Amino acid sequence: MKMNGANALVQSLVDHGVEIIFGIPGGVMIPIYDALYDRKDIRNMLMRHEQGAAHAADGYARATGKVGVCFATSGPGATNLVTGLATAQMDSIPVLAVTGQCRTTAIGKDSFQEADITGITMPITKHNYLVKDAAQIPRIVAEALYIARTGRPGPVLIDVPMDMSLAEIEYEPVKDVKIRSYSPEREIDDSAIDAAAQLIADAERPVLYAGGGVIASGASDELLALSEKTHILVTTTLLGKGAIPETHPHSLGMLGMHGTAYANHAVHNCDLLIAVGARFDDRVTGKLAAFARKARVIHIDIDPAEIGKTVPADVAIIGDCKEILRRLVSKVQPRSETDWNKQIMKWRNEFPLVCPMDEERLLPQCVIAKIWEMTRGDVILVTDVGQHQMFTALHYKVTKPRRFLSSGGLGTMGYGLPAAIGAQVGCPNETVVAICGDGGFQMTVQELAPAVEHKLPIKICLMNNKYLGMVRQWQELFWNNRYSGVDISVQPDFVKLAEAYGAVGLRVTKMSEIEPAFGKALEVNDRPTIIDFVIHREENVFPMIPAGQSIEEMMVNRPK
Amino acid sequence: MRKPMQHTITVLVENKPGVLARVSGLFARRGFNIESLAVSITDDPTISRMTIVVTGDDSVLDQINKQTNKLIDVIKVIDYSEVPIVERELAMIKVAAEPARRAEIMQIVDIFQAKIIDISETTFTIEVTGSTEKVDAIERLLAPFGIREVVRTGKIAMARGATTAIDQVNSG
Numbered sequence: 001m002k003m004n005g006a007n008a009l010v011q012s013l014v015d016h017g018v019e020i021i022f023g024i025p026g027g028v029m030i031p032i033y034d035a036l037y038d039r040k041d042i043r044n045m046l047m048r049h050e051q052g053a054a055h056a057a058d059g060y061a062r063a064t065g066k067v068g069v070c071f072a073t074s075g076p077g078a079t080n081l082v083t084g085l086a087t088a089q090m091d092s093i094p095v096l097a098v099t100g101q102c103r104t105t106a107i108g109k110d111s112f113q114e115a116d117i118t119g120i121t122m123p124i125t126k127h128n129y130l131v132k133d134a135a136q137i138p139r140i141v142a143e144a145l146y147i148a149r150t151g152r153p154g155p156v157l158i159d160v161p162m163d164m165s166l167a168e169i170e171y172e173p174v175k176d177v178k179i180r181s182y183s184p185e186r187e188i189d190d191s192a193i194d195a196a197a198q199l200i201a202d203a204e205r206p207v208l209y210a211g212g213g214v215i216a217s218g219a220s221d222e223l224l225a226l227s228e229k230t231h232i233l234v235t236t237t238l239l240g241k242g243a244i245p246e247t248h249p250h251s252l253g254m255l256g257m258h259g260t261a262y263a264n265h266a267v268h269n270c271d272l273l274i275a276v277g278a279r280f281d282d283r284v285t286g287k288l289a290a291f292a293r294k295a296r297v298i299h300i301d302i303d304p305a306e307i308g309k310t311v312p313a314d315v316a317i318i319g320d321c322k323e324i325l326r327r328l329v330s331k332v333q334p335r336s337e338t339d340w341n342k343q344i345m346k347w348r349n350e351f352p353l354v355c356p357m358d359e360e361r362l363l364p365q366c367v368i369a370k371i372w373e374m375t376r377g378d379v380i381l382v383t384d385v386g387q388h389q390m391f392t393a394l395h396y397k398v399t400k401p402r403r404f405l406s407s408g409g410l411g412t413m414g415y416g417l418p419a420a421i422g423a424q425v426g427c428p429n430e431t432v433v434a435i436c437g438d439g440g441f442q443m444t445v446q447e448l449a450p451a452v453e454h455k456l457p458i459k460i461c462l463m464n465n466k467y468l469g470m471v472r473q474w475q476e477l478f479w480n481n482r483y484s485g486v487d488i489s490v491q492p493d494f495v496k497l498a499e500a501y502g503a504v505g506l507r508v509t510k511m512s513e514i515e516p517a518f519g520k521a522l523e524v525n526d527r528p529t530i531i532d533f534v535i536h537r538e539e540n541v542f543p544m545i546p547a548g549q550s551i552e553e554m555m556v557n558r559p560k
Numbered sequence: 561m562r563k564p565m566q567h568t569i570t571v572l573v574e575n576k577p578g579v580l581a582r583v584s585g586l587f588a589r590r591g592f593n594i595e596s597l598a599v600s601i602t603d604d605p606t607i608s609r610m611t612i613v614v615t616g617d618d619s620v621l622d623q624i625n626k627q628t629n630k631l632i633d634v635i636k637v638i639d640y641s642e643v644p645i646v647e648r649e650l651a652m653i654k655v656a657a658e659p660a661r662r663a664e665i666m667q668i669v670d671i672f673q674a675k676i677i678d679i680s681e682t683t684f685t686i687e688v689t690g691s692t693e694k695v696d697a698i699e700r701l702l703a704p705f706g707i708r709e710v711v712r713t714g715k716i717a718m719a720r721g722a723t724t725a726i727d728q729v730n731s732g
């Protein structure tokens with residue numbers, strides 16, 4: 001069939017099952033937006049900033065497991081995507097970005113709204129394309145989607161010059177993708193599985209350490225099966241939350257800088273660390289020389305480059321976590337509970353996660369705990385970045401994979417609201433709760449408009465401390481209380497702001513108001529609700545292992 | 561082995577625009593040190609070949625191999641540290657050549673089986689091929705005469721024997 005490049009692009013997306021795009025048009029994107037105009041099988045959700053579009057695509061991808069797609073125009077539209085693409089790259093999230101570009105004849109001449117977006121995004125995408133022959137559009141779209149979702153997933157960008165959108169081509173759907181220089185499928189080495197099973201049999205104090213790779217590969221059932229067969233307890237990274245139900249007695253919660261004390265003690269003292277789909281990030285390891293130094297390491301990951309990148313592995317198993325764990329479960333000897341399990345239980349009792357009882361002040365961890373009580377993990381929980389994110393990671397028990405969405409690797413403030421939009425669009429029947437800080441929320445607050453427009457009943461819980469709280473915490477603890485550049489007490493009235501956008505606005509100032517307010521928010525089903533939780537301004541996240549240090553320096557409380 | 565060493569790697573890539581930027585950008589942002597880089601097309605016009613000399617210890621080299629392999633347009637990374645190879649580099653050296661000293665220079669050129677490819681009233685331009693060490697050596701010997709300009713291609717390398725890099729692509 002004959003059609004122009006723009007129509008071929010949209011048709012290719014539809015052929016590959018894409019139903020929604022998050023984006024904003026511009027001059028060179030008009031042909032592509034025009035191609036969307038009459039279609040019923042794919043729709044554009046008009047965002048208010050391209051960063052929001054990229055995060056929405058990312059949230060959609062994390063919640064559904066499908067590739068999230070975003071569109072932006074050339075120049076400033078494309079550069080506005082950068083933060084969102086970098087966020088997706090750091091967390092290995094499958095996102096496809098399509099950007100407009102000036103005509104091929106104008107490229108390289110500093111033309112109006114020209115930006116070298118393939119050059120700019122080279123380090124923050126898994127791959128990118130500049131279309132130079134419109135006939136290649138169906139193949140490029142097929143390849144881009146394939147690259148984004150296979151192997152270690154990641155963002156891919158296609159830059160489409162205006163004349164490529166307009167050129168007539170003969171459209172042939174591309175079904176099979178074969179790229180000679182890219183083969184994500186790999187044979188799993190069974191001898192490595194045997195070696196791992198042996199290390200597990202020999203270990204006295206093993207711990208499982210699960211990351212986002214378990215979620216990406218859908219390996220939660222296998223992980224739980226391994227843990228149950230061997231009675232090895234599981235700690236997860238921030239991105240691994242939900243890999244094992246955190247209500248399960250084998251869950252130790254999150255490890256690392258703001259991990260639970262018992263998870264960190266377990267990892268510090270273990271003699272075997274089994275890393276599954278995790279990459280030994282510095283927020284996890286702290287001081288490398290002191291990290292799990294008594295342990296042998298089994299490292300399971302789909303990306304060979306992660307093996308030995310920071311921590312050497314005694315046994316490495318490369319491939320899809322799900323299949324590796326399946327084989328490992330059948331190979332390992334069952335183990336029963338040991339003194340090691342009891343020891344970890346002792347740490348659990350010694351350093352419990354508690355919410356201080358405080359009727360006077362509204363404490364963020366108590367707000368999160370209350371929300372947990374009222375929802376029991378039966379929501380998609382999205383966070384922004386800061387103290388509230390860590391309070392949520394510590395106090396909200398996630399029970400299923402793809403039900404906790406947070407920007408981990410890049411730590412992007414402003415992620416929360418747009419990612420929640422993507423998640424709600426992808427999972428219309430789920431309750432979506434976004435926990436945001438007052439700082440980060442204001443970075444992408446404009447996305448309230450599409451949320452209202454599309455009647456998305458997202459529950460936005462603002463942990464309002466009128467501070468860039470996480471930075472203030474560091475300044476308090478390590479910089480002698482010199483609160484430089486963190487006071488954001490000049491801010492809008494968030495209840496009125498909600499109402500101005502056509503959302504519901506509520507305010508909570510004491511403990512007793514949490515339940516009625518959140519209960520009310522749960523009943524709203526045709527628009528977002530913002531609850532402005534006016535929390536104690538100077539609450540700190542504990543436990544905390546200061547950056548680059550070891551568990552010996554862990555603080556479980558505010559130093560006196 | 562933890563000691564930083566020089567390694568020669570060959571990277572076969574899709575012959576497409578921007579691929580050099582992808583590879584060199586990766587090296588720059590991951591802090592890998594490139595000593596030299598030579599790029600050319602191959603007998604297969606869809607494939608380009610890069611010969612990269614890098615320094616680093618074993619773990620750095622391991623990361624270089626793996627991270628480079630992850631680039632979608634990279635077809636194959638071949639580490640020549642462990643196999644016997646032939647390697648060559650070409651240099652052109654413009655050296656001051658006062659009439660009185662020309663014989664001396666020509667003797668050096670002879671010994672190195674180099675060639676004088678251009679001559680002016682005051683200079684010789686010398687072409688030399690060989691191992692990096694050989695090129696270094698002639699450069700050192702010519703230095704006292706006054707080197708005006710040097711250009712080197714960077715090393716290119718091939719495995720000894722009948723196997724080819726492209727064979728290795730097909731064998732996975």
Ligand SMILES: Cc1ncc(C[n+]2csc(CCOP(=O)(O)OP(=O)(O)O)c2C)c(N)n1
Nearest residue numbers: 386387388411413437438439440468469470
């Ligand atoms: C885009 C961006 N800018 C700056 C930072 C650095 N940063 C990390 S946490 C934080 C404070 C966040 O404040 P807020 O959103 O109010 O959350 P709180 O920590 O108070 O819960 C800042 C500024 C960041 N992570 N992202």
Ligand SMILES: [Mg+2]
Nearest residue numbers: 437438467469
């Ligand atoms: Mg704040």
